[in-house]
Amino acid sequence: MELKTLRYHAVAVAILILIFYIISTLASNLVVPTRYTIDKTAPVYLDYAYYLDDTKSLTFDDVISQPELLTHQPLTDIPWSFTQQNYWLFVDLENKSLHKQNIVAHFDNPMVDHLSIYRLTKNNKLIDTYKLGDKEEALTLFQYSVPHIRFSLASKSSERLVLKIDTLGISKTPVSLYRDKEFIDLMRSQTGIWGIFAGVLLMAALYNLVLYFGIKDRVYLIYIGYILSALTLMGTVLGFGFYLWPMQWQLYFHEQVVFSNYAIAFFTLAFCTMFLRYHKDNCWRYKMSVWLLTFMFVMAIASLFIPEYIAAPMFFCVMALLYIVCVILIYNKLRSGFRWAKFYVFSWVPLIFGAAIQPMELTGFLPYSFTTRHALLMAILCEVILMAMALADRVRFQRERSLYHATHTQQTKLLNSAKLKQAFMALQTQERSTTLCLIKIRHFNSLNTIITPSQGYALIKHIAKELELELSHEREFANLDVDLNTSPRIADLSSGVFAFISTKTQPQNMLEELLRNIISSLPKQYEIKGLNLQLNYSIGISNAGQSNDFEYWLKRGYLALKQAKSSLDNVSSASNGNKLMMDVALAAKLQKAIKTNSIALYYQPQINLLDNQVSGAEALLRWPDPEFCHLSIEELIILAEHTGIINELTLWVVEQACKDIIAFTQNGHPNHTISVNLSAKNLTINNLAEKVENLLIKYQVPAHLLKFELTESAFVDSQEALIQLVDELSALGIKVVLDDFGTGYASLNYLVNYHFSELKIDKSFVLDLPNNATHQVIVQTAIDMSHNLGLSITIEGVETQEIHQLLKTMNADRAQGYLYAKALPYTDYLHFLKSQYSLKMLDSSF
Structure with missing residues (x-):
């Protein structure tokens, strides 16, 4: 590993140590457990008793007048349950010190509906009455969130506190008595934990909302739903929700606390399903998860109409199903190699323990203490942090996977x-x-x-x-x-x-x-x-x-x-010395040249060998621009074919040829023909024959003056389309020429299936014609065959007078080549036509 990387790792470890030190210091200052009650910090002695009124009919006087009903046991022995009954709790206080004691009685159940506290003398004479509970009105936020009363106990005196708990929801109400100082320390610790919990969860929700807008992954919305439902639930159970929501909202949350439990369970399973990407698999496990989510949603709605003491036990049964399904989902992914989900797996450890502690503490299986009271809160806090790390690890994995797929x-x-x-x-x-x-x-x-x-x-x-x-x-x-x-x-x-x-x-x-x-x-x-x-x-x-x-x-x-x-x-x-490569930029310039008529047609004459007169010409494409004039016609055609502008180019050539045919007629050459080359790519032009006919009509061009030359590549690519095109052009009166005859493997077959009017012999058979007996036989046979089929024939590649004379002897119809002229611009070609008399000297000079 590089030294620079080691230095960064050392800095990261130092930061981690500092963070743990801060956490430990904060924890030591916050943890003030309930063991610091007044009986442990002052000479005040307490005695407890309780009575369960399952009829919910006894009054205060009834209970006071029947002391034989009381069970003299610690309040921790009360069999708390969801059964609907009134709980009467008795706390006898005896101050044996010489000083007055200022006492705070803390009743740790902010969800209790009605909590009546009667303060009595030793002889059961009423001193004062207090009313607490979320159904009571005109209480302060502090009294709602932390139900308590304050009173003074004179020195060497005794008093009795009688509590009546009447509620539809969670009945368990731990009672703890503190001196002012210890109660303030308890509140400091409690509100500190509340603040940390709410702060961490709200920041996590905001951060993940930003991530959602950036990544557009629904799992972040589900994670935010889990955070908000956890915040709502714990705010309801512990009381700090009064500082988060409007008063009426929080009181309603108290009534529907089971719904909040279903909400957090719903988002837990939904997050597990989405995070592990089961929605991409659509397997039976995904269907099982969807079924349970639907069931929990229905049960959550039902809990709004079912009394809490009935809905709560039903929820605990659903929780068992939730754990089973989540374990199945997680195990399957771990088994299939989802190692990047390790933080998510770890997050379930505190959740399982914390979620188990809460019902066990509420039902009396675990003793009440500051730690057990806040166990679920701390578990959710740890889980949220680990889930955030799991999401970050998932993003890292997805980024690495995307990078891998990209490379x-x-x-x-x-x-x-x-x-x-x-x-x-x-x-x-x-x-x-x-x-x-x-x-x-x-x-x-x-x-x-x-x-x-x-x-x-x-x-x-x-x-x-x-x-x-x-x-x-x-x-x-x-x-x-x-x-x-x-x-x-x-x-x-x-x-x-x-x-x-x-x-x-x-x-x-x-x-x-x-x-x-x-x-x-x-x-x-x-x-x-x-x-x-x-x-x-x-x-x-x-x-x-x-x-x-x-x-x-x-x-x-x-x-x-x-x-x-x-x-x-x-x-x-x-190498870099290669000629200019064809690319999109060059094709764009060619397309612009087509639209601005910056390209041109050059003409190479075709000579009638009977009278040495020019009968027509082949139109050859040129780009006169000095920057591109070195490009050959083959390169221009390949460029046009490869970039998809060949059809546009071909239609321009045909139209320009039609214009020039009329110009030739106006300059005294009414029977001058022009041959235009077609390639296989031109077969993709929709209604080509119809477009050619429209051009003939537009410029009033006689159809027999326009020729189309087809090479064998066009035949090999699409014979059916070509047969139709040749038939359509022939029907218009346009002559169709089979170009480069003799170079293809199936040229004879073409003569049978297509309506050609002319053949054109490739120059490869002509260049050494006088000295190659084989080529002479081939050319002569082609001439004779074409005449026998009623076709005319043109020989290209004529460069010497000897070849010219030999073709005349073979009875060829026309010839084309450098002997007569190279391809010329239109103006130069007109001058050439005016000097045709020089062609008559060919026979005599030979």
């Missing part, structure tokens, strides 16, 4: 392009060399058609393991991540492509040789269910140079990988 592929668990980008940017910041190396399993996409996705992922992981082993032998390859067990160097870019970074400055050929050695060590076979797949690999290299653009760097690597397919050794590199 790893879901299926192979390997690093992905995001981690590759982080490593690239870090190396760029350090100004270190960054050469991207890509290795692809060749034909991986084809393999995916015969193997299942899981088998494909297993293959990738197998190759990645071997590749990682090979890279570990070379120090020049950067670690993409730091792990305690491994230092991975490769990223999975999907589709069988692996990426890693070389940080060594070295000649290109040395890196290429190293990569060849690496792939030579990779598996050449991989067995899947008895089938031995034969594996080959391609290598692409991209040098970042001074650029810090990751996307550009990666795209150039993919371009090199694509070029490696046609390389003899399956290796290719994309």
Whole structure:
């Protein structure tokens, strides 16, 4: 571990020690248990007796006049229960000291309905009467929250306190007598604990409300519901709720204390279900939880109409079900590996003990004391803190999981392009060399058609393991991540492509040789269910140079990988000296050029070999802008196809061709044809034939002057759509030309199924025509076949007079090539047409 990290850990431990010291000091000052009653701090002797009036009919005089009814036992022996009866408590006081004693009688049950206190002399003469309880009016907040009376006991005297407890709810009312000083200490401790409890819970609620608005996770709202229900319940049971709510609210909470118990139980189970993400599983445990939540909700509503002494025992039974269900939910998640929920599991420890202590103390199984009285409050406080830690731990886990998913592929668990980008940017910041190396399993996409996705992922992981082993032998390859067990160097870019970074400055050929050695060590076979797949690999290299653009760097690597397919050794590199790469920005400029007519059509003439006259021309796209004029027509078409603007470009070309046909007619060339190229991508233009017809009508262009040239790639991609298009164009009178005839594997079949009017022989058969007897046979056969089928034929690639004359001898119809002219701008092409007499000299010069 780094020294800096150790220092931070030491600071954290020191802060923890300080916090525990503050807590211990605070606890020592707050803990003033009930053992400091007046009989232990002054020479005042107490004697107790009680009587249970199950008829609830005896009056004060009846009880006083029948001392034989009393049971002379400590008040701790009273069998408190939820049975409806009146409790008569007798406390005899004898002050044997020579000083008057100021006494405070504390009745620790702020939920009692009616508490009548009669102060008597030794001879049962009434001295004073006090009325307390939440059903009494005109009491102070302090008397409601801490029921008590104050009186003085003269020296060497005796008095009797008689208490009548009449309530529908919890009857147990512990009675403790203190001197003023001890009572003040007790209140200080009690209110201190109340303040800490309320303060911590309210701050926790506010903090989690902020988290909810930030994270939008419902579990935080449920947690806040638990906090508020716990605050309401404990404020009701202990009395400090009078300082939290309006008086009438708190008095109503006293009447519906069982509902508050159901509320805290409801939110406890709801939090357990949501926190452990059972709502994502929708299993039987989730359904069981929903059933119990529904049952508790119904019981909570019912408790509003059922007397408390009946509803309370029913709630304790429901609590048993709650514990059972929560234990099942927690155990299942722990068993399945939810180790991040450890704080939540710990939070149940104080809750279980605290929740058990409260009913046991209320029913007399545990003796009353300051500690047992506040056990549930302290348990809830500890639970809330631990639950907050559990939520924080859950957020940490989710953040780590999100980070893992963001930097790893879901299926192979390997690093992905995001981690590759982080490593690239870090190396760029350090100004270190960054050469991207890509290795692809060749034909991986084809393999995916015969193997299942899981088998494909297993293959990738197998190759990645071997590749990682090979890279570990070379120090020049950067670690993409730091792990305690491994230092991975490769990223999975999907589709069988692996990426890693070389940080060594070295000649290109040395890196290429190293990569060849690496792939030579990779598996050449991989067995899947008895089938031995034969594996080959391609290598692409991209040098970042001074650029810090990751996307550009990666795209150039993919371009090199694509070029490696046609390389003899399956290796290719994309250096900074490569020509301008096509990207979205360039496509946007091309699209703008289309809209502003900044592109142009150049025309290459097609010569009628019978009279050496120009019969037409092929329209070729050009971008005259000096910045882009070096781009070839093939690059422009690929750019348009890859960025989805090919259809827009094609329609512009057709419209411009129609305009130029009319211009040729107006300049004295009424029979001049123009040929426009169509690609497979153009087949996606909706109603293409209809749009062409509209252009012909718009510019009044004779249909026979417009030709469309189709290459074989269009036929292979979608034959049915193409047959329909050719038929529709032919029906309009437009001539359709089969371009590059002879280069495809099924060209003869096309002549049978399509209504072509013309063939065009590819220049690959023409360039060496005079010296290649085989090509002469092929060209002659094509000419004869086309004539026999009623088709005309055009030969492209004519560059010499010898080829020109040979084609005339073969009876070809038209020719096209550099011998006559290169592709010319419209104005230059018009000048060329005016100088056609020079073409007549071709035969004589030959």
